[in-house]
Amino acid sequence: MTLRTGAGDSIVDPGHERVAEQLFEREGTVCYSLAVHLLESPSVATEIVGQVLGDAVRSGPAARTREHLLDEVHRLAVVRIRDRPRSLDPTGVETRVWNGLIDPQVCAALTDMPALPRSALLLVYFAGYRLRELAEALDCTPDELRGALCTATTILARDLRTRRTH
Numbered sequence: 001m002t003l004r005t006g007a008g009d010s011i012v013d014p015g016h017e018r019v020a021e022q023l024f025e026r027e028g029t030v031c032y033s034l035a036v037h038l039l040e041s042p043s044v045a046t047e048i049v050g051q052v053l054g055d056a057v058r059s060g061p062a063a064r065t066r067e068h069l070l071d072e073v074h075r076l077a078v079v080r081i082r083d084r085p086r087s088l089d090p091t092g093v094e095t096r097v098w099n100g101l102i103d104p105q106v107c108a109a110l111t112d113m114p115a116l117p118r119s120a121l122l123l124v125y126f127a128g129y130r131l132r133e134l135a136e137a138l139d140c141t142p143d144e145l146r147g148a149l150c151t152a153t154t155i156l157a158r159d160l161r162t163r164r165t166h
Helices: 017-039 042-059 066-083 090-099 102-113 115-126 131-138 142-165
Strands: none
Touching: 017 042, 017 066, 042 066, 102 115, 102 142, 115 131, 115 142, 131 142
């Protein structure tokens, strides 16, 4: 299998096809799942995953870890999301993101979280809002929102560790 762009061009240099194939088999599904969940567009998700995997093959082994690949997929997806026109009223967006969450452990951890940290996490991480614009929409300062986001990630990590060990 050769990974190709939408135009049919190979995303990897000749001689790296096997590395690309192995990387795609190992990490392609999880990367695609994240991208399509964030973007709600299979074609854009495919494009981003192809770009990330192609870059990883060209960059070497350090760029091929799951953590690095998911960070890159998330980063590029958020860039695309931020380029979309959107309302500064986050209420509907938060509901849509909340309804799109599948993992029951993540949902349970978010349910137990205070409102501002939960909103910050859902809207910044999943919906691509910038801190400044979201702070304005939520009527708080960017520093308060940063603190809420830090609180949210700490709570989520702790709760998921606890839930997954029981």
